[in-house]
Amino acid sequence: xxxxxxxxxxxxxxxxxxxxDVSMEIEDGEFVTFVGPSGCGKSTTMEAVxxxxxPTEGRVYIGEDxxxxxxxxxxxxxxxxxxxxxxxxxxxxxxxxFGLRLRKYDDEEVRRRVEQAADVVQLEGMLERMPDELSGxxxxxxxxxxxxxxxxxxxLMDEPLANLDAKLRVHxxxxxxxxxxxxxxxxxxxxxxxxEAMTMSNRIAxxxxxxxxxxxxxxxxxxxxxxxxxxxxxGSPSMNFVEGELVEGGLETTNFTVDLxxxxxxxxxxxxxxxxxxxxxxxHLSQEADSLASVTAPIDxxxxxxxxxxxxxxxxxxxxxxxxxxxxxxPSTSPDQLLMSVTPDTDIEAEQxxxxxxxxxxxxxxxxxxxxxxxxxxxxxxxxxxxxxPTEADS
Numbered sequence: 001x002x003x004x005x006x007x008x009x010x011x012x013x014x015x016x017x018x019x020x021d022v023s024m025e026i027e028d029g030e031f032v033t034f035v036g037p038s039g040c041g042k043s044t045t046m047e048a049v050x051x052x053x054x055p056t057e058g059r060v061y062i063g064e065d066x067x068x069x070x071x072x073x074x075x076x077x078x079x080x081x082x083x084x085x086x087x088x089x090x091x092x093x094x095x096x097x098f099g100l101r102l103r104k105y106d107d108e109e110v111r112r113r114v115e116q117a118a119d120v121v122q123l124e125g126m127l128e129r130m131p132d133e134l135s136g137x138x139x140x141x142x143x144x145x146x147x148x149x150x151x152x153x154x155x156l157m158d159e160p161l162a163n164l165d166a167k168l169r170v171h172x173x174x175x176x177x178x179x180x181x182x183x184x185x186x187x188x189x190x191x192x193x194x195x196e197a198m199t200m201s202n203r204i205a206x207x208x209x210x211x212x213x214x215x216x217x218x219x220x221x222x223x224x225x226x227x228x229x230x231x232x233x234x235g236s237p238s239m240n241f242v243e244g245e246l247v248e249g250g251l252e253t254t255n256f257t258v259d260l261x262x263x264x265x266x267x268x269x270x271x272x273x274x275x276x277x278x279x280x281x282x283x284h285l286s287q288e289a290d291s292l293a294s295v296t297a298p299i300d301x302x303x304x305x306x307x308x309x310x311x312x313x314x315x316x317x318x319x320x321x322x323x324x325x326x327x328x329x330x331p332s333t334s335p336d337q338l339l340m341s342v343t344p345d346t347d348i349e350a351e352q353x354x355x356x357x358x359x360x361x362x363x364x365x366x367x368x369x370x371x372x373x374x375x376x377x378x379x380x381x382x383x384x385x386x387x388x389x390p391t392e393a394d395s
Contacts, residue, residue: 009058078147
């Protein structure tokens with residue numbers, strides 16, 4: 001096991017910067033997931049740790065050792081790829097032991113390590129099977145066992161569940177969490193699936209366009225996103241965003257006003273444009289207002305499309321007549337639309353006039369120009385005057 005430290009890692013390919021000045025520390029035994037859209041630099045950053053990519057600038061440390069110029073085999077890392085890449089002509093035992101035999105381990109040590117790894121990933125009784133006799137999940141376990149036998153300091157996993165069906169992915173997420181708990185090894189995991197990132201990680205590193213946006217525990221990224229990108233990327237469905245102007249005593253948007261002490265929002269002044277963010281589960285029908293500590297004034301809306309999801313219903317709300325028929329827009333970024341989540345027993349139907357309120361404690365404000373977060377939760381801002389924001393008070 002070992003700590004991993006990246007110092008100002010940059011990787012350029014001619015005129016393309018794949019990774020741009022990324023620095024972070026991953027603690028010994030920690031499970032950190034790199035997440036972001038395709039092309040954001042997450043796999044390239046992992047490859048710099050593995051030694052498969054030489055960074056243009058910056059240093060890579062594993063433990064106390066600078067491994068920037070070491071070959072992959074000398075770094076004490078093991079990788080599990082999206083493409084499982086088992087040898088089809090070898091049985092499970094030979095696939096798992098292949099790397100050990102290349103390194104000239106004696107037969108008894110090979111047998112001991114293979115049986116131990118097979119026990120950890122629950123492949124007992126399958127060591128004589130061929131890859132085509134295994135299910136997708138079993139083949140992925142073989143690939144993981146092949147890495148375990150090396151006793152690596154760091155596990156690197158590059159979208160290892162991407163080729164599995166949805167039900168098997170959920171099962172394998174649980175298996176990987178159990179495996180990490182048993183082995184206690186440092187894990188760096190790459191995925192574009194935020195459900196994997198949220199459920200498995202000690203911390204999430206969110207990347208976009210090669211730059212690190214935020215690295216924090218999953219719920220911190222969800223509840224206190226560092227900027228508009230993180231707020232929009234983490235969470236499904238996405239957070240609603242509405243631009244507005246900061247005025248004396250509130251925030252005015254196209255269709256509603258939120259009362260707040262504008263002098264208490266750090267980094268902006270009256271007249272500035274800011275972006276309000278609110279997650280669908282924090283938009284409520286007005287009859288639910290009494291169950292919430294602090295809500296906005298009611299907002300007139302009309303239901304458009306309902307999407308029953310089993311445990312919840314997504315309700316697309318139109319805030320103005322101009323929004324009707326314009327659902328090709330992303331509702332999370334339209335000033336005339338909101339997405340609301342309600343329980344499945346809610347009495348609601350399409351084309352119904354409703355009033356909704358926003359939970360003030362879950363309202364996020366972002367600086368529109370830079371995207372940086374200004375405040376998370378506007379409850380009691382008017383009472384605190386120029387006191388600390390909720391995020392500052394918590395820290």
